[in-house]
Amino acid sequence: MRLAAILPAILAVVAVVAVACGGGAAGPTQTASPTATVLASPTASPAAVTTPGGERTPLTTAEIVSLLRPSVVHILIEGTTFSVFGQPIPTEGVGTGFITDDEGHIVTNNHVVFINGETPARNITVTLSDGRQFQASLVGGDRATDLAVLKIDADNLVPARLGDTAQLEVGDDVVAIGHALDLAGGPTVTRGVVSAKERLIQEDPYMIPGAIQTDAPINPGNSGGPLVNMYGEVVGITTQVIRGTAEGIGFAISIDTAKPIAQELIEKGQVERGYLGINMINITPSIAKEYDLPVDSGVGIGSVQNGSPADRAGLEAGDIIVRAAGEEIKNSGDLLKVLTEHRAGDRVPIEYYRDGDLQETEVTLG
Template sequence: VSLAVSQVSTSTPIPVPTPGTPVVGLAVTQDTNAIVRVAERVRPAVVSITSLQVSLDQFAQPVPEESGVGSGVIYDPNGLIITNNHVVEGADSVRVGLPDGRSFQGRIVGTDRQSDLAVVKVEATGLPYAELGDSSKLRVGEWVVAIGNALALDGGPTVTVGVVGALDRYINEGGNTLFDLIQTDAAINPGNSGGPLVNLAGQVIGINVAIARAPGAGIGFAISMNGARPVVDELARNGKITRPWLGVSLVSVSASIAEARGLPAKEGALVAQIVRTGPLARAGGRAGDIIVQVDDIPVKNVVTLLKAMAKHKVGDTVQITVARQGGRQTLSVLLEAMPN
């Protein structure tokens, strides 16, 4: 199940605490209209996105059918919209609906399965849009607002409120590891995927992507805006993301696994499989190696390795330290583009 939220700039000021200070419950109870004003600013920029797939009717004529409904947030007045990749994946076309009743044919500008982000565009100008914020300033316990098309209910987007429960979370979703996630207890429901999570300054600080599947968990996750922004920018420019790769399959190493298997390192990323013609193999890496450091960044598990690699681009040379029986070795690896 996924979630969504959104926000939009207007001329109405929103009283908020001094930047850099945590937002606490007292600030909200003293100004009960703070969330109302955030919702009024944000809600006009939250859109519904209906994915359509073409099938043939009994007369072999093409007929578009709805294959899914999600949310998105307009972040540019000229029609650029952020959503999740899984909202539009496999769609032949998309239809975008605004809370004011307008509807547009959308064009999928670009998608990225690994980050579960996508950019959609509608041909319109002067649209309500959301200001993108700085998620690095978030603090645990800060109030946040989620807005999205929950359950595809009529009457426009739904607004829910919660707090930042944790930062820098990661989950495995759809075969991918999503990291740099914001955890929140703002209520989210099917249909909310792809919308933004908003702070009380009226800024989008996350793109909601999933909820915990455990019964009664009440926990949702949003891709941090600082993590999403570079992906969104590249999708808007190029329509795709070009990432470097090492040519390996990896497994996280823990102290208990290392002890049970007699591994040469108590933490890191174990190379379970390696492509013989891949960058790491050509630099001298081999299956069974444990990657323990990338440049000067210690690697504790697969997630920390992914985060370290996200700082690099194709053509960079990185120093990767591996632990193997007999000691440690640092390999100079020239990064290449990940194959499609």
Template sequence: MSVSILPIRIAAPVWMNDKGAFAMAQYKRITSYIIVAVIAALLGGGFVWGYSNKLAKNTPQGSGGSSANLAQLPSNGASISDARNTAVVRAAQQVGPAVVGITNKAYANDSREGKVLVEQGTGSGVIFDAQGHIATNYHVVQEAQEISVSLSDGRVVDGKVLGTDPATDLAVVKIDADNLPAATLGDSDSLLVGEPAIAIGNPLGLEFKGSVTAGVISALNRSIEIGDRKFKLIQTDAAINPGNSGGALVNADGLVVGINSAKIAVAGVEGIGFSIPINTARPILQSLIEKGKVIRPYLGIGVWDKNSAAQYGYSLNIDKGVYVAKLYKNGAAAKAGIKQGDVILKVAGTDTNTVADLRSVTDAQAVGSSVEVVIQRNDKTMTVTVTLEEMPEQQ
């Protein structure tokens, strides 16, 4: 700001006369003081105006203003700096309200009161649409006779299990309530090793509900065998403890990229947690909503590899492939001519050297599709075509 100092003309006072010399001297002295004061006021005022205007550009203006250096957080209306307003903070605020606590209740016999409803355990879940569908783990709701869902706003509502898939440890719970927050599902195929990962859930119970832990994506497509199935999982060093099961793994954009599972863990090891990729979970969750189960293809056989046979006290004299120990009558394999005692080497062009290998490649096919199966029978190798059928309930 430029300040112009205008000339000031002081008129002679009307009371001046011959006897007023002393008064005139006093008048001149006072006038000089006034001039200095006016100039100082103009300069000082201009300096203060310019500085305050500059300061105003870097100071929050309240609810109607804005600031380039400060961010407004919706939870309590307070402003914090960019240094504190990290991706973890934003992700926690965006997804945290959609993470719920799930209490599994079942009836137990009491010697005095008979059957009583008792709590079997608690876990986590993620509301993923406005209709109240919640993604969680199968083991969180396993054998539940009643489900209680604790929302982030303090409400507790009854839940209903729509469907479960033990093979992938996934389940869907439905609640009926108004004004439900819903998380947005992301794309787990786009994840990069080393990018931030945020886990949100209820470790060790509801007293620690809404806990946030942060780390990075440690690895992708980790192949973990559980039972006779092989899982492709996200590995993270964000802490995932009992009670976190069914909670959300979130990226720095606030998108859910995985469903955490404390069941799939390495005992006694810290910094290694696993999450089911959301792209794997998405079609399963949709199938559970629509059908209450997951439709999977079925070969109609029971097989052993070397390790599984040893668990039952048998020794297999095979170098590769899986041994057909059981053939279900009228199953897809039996219809294609496969026999008990055959060794399956490949399915749909993929080597099958373990039971988990066979499960994985079969699950990747569509019901009703035809696949080539390479078998070995009495030292002879042959290829048969099997039309896959829908897996029966008992399988």
């Protein structure tokens, strides 16, 4: 049975994900080769011991802290909010960030340096582990993925080593470092495990695919700090925008998601995210069985925006997307991840089912 014929029934019980496929001023575009290397490819940490067989020996938590402490910074922001009567109210906030290159770029959360996620902070003071303080400039922010980049003019910086989230396994130990609750005496260190990968953080205005779930405690002030593997490499950026309703649930933005976003912020100051122009429905085994669909996973198209890239590529309500850009699409999170990794103008091949037949088209993202 074609999905379009049963959409009213499905929509009665399944929420439509009316997100990612919309565009906007806070999202990425295809660019030429990067001119600055803010987020470099991972390399072996100099503190990690390599065996004759080429395997690295995990570090202790104390060794990780010693390695990362010079890279982790305290961020104090000053700004202005307004009362319901329009009167200005001075406000301050605290967060964490980490240095990513010798040029002074610092990655943190967007909500740390934007008041209410929208208005840039008036003053941003960055304090290094050696006590030096600098006024930081705001390079740019992306509200959707809760990422921002700052820059300070300083010498003798120690950039953090970046890891590869793809190499991270559920159950691996991780360490979170950040200025929790703005306590005096330096950053707070907590340890936990990777509870899950590929979580989709989706709560207006946030749309963060591929997030890491961890039970390492993440408290206010931790936001923007690094989540580190046991080789001393940053694999995630902790965020407080979504807090688990249960004990022991915290989230971090995958470093693999963060790299292209941060790079584009450095190059352009903003992200111009490509879009498809569809509303999505997650296809589950129970839905597939009840409505006799040809596949038990994928992304069903609830509707297509007129004149959108999806419309121009011939996609229709009722189609079920199962592959995009060569990646298997099992749910909306998979599709959002593909869109996050691509830019406006990119040509993305899409495989989909229509009337039980597998078909293919190419979409030029808007």
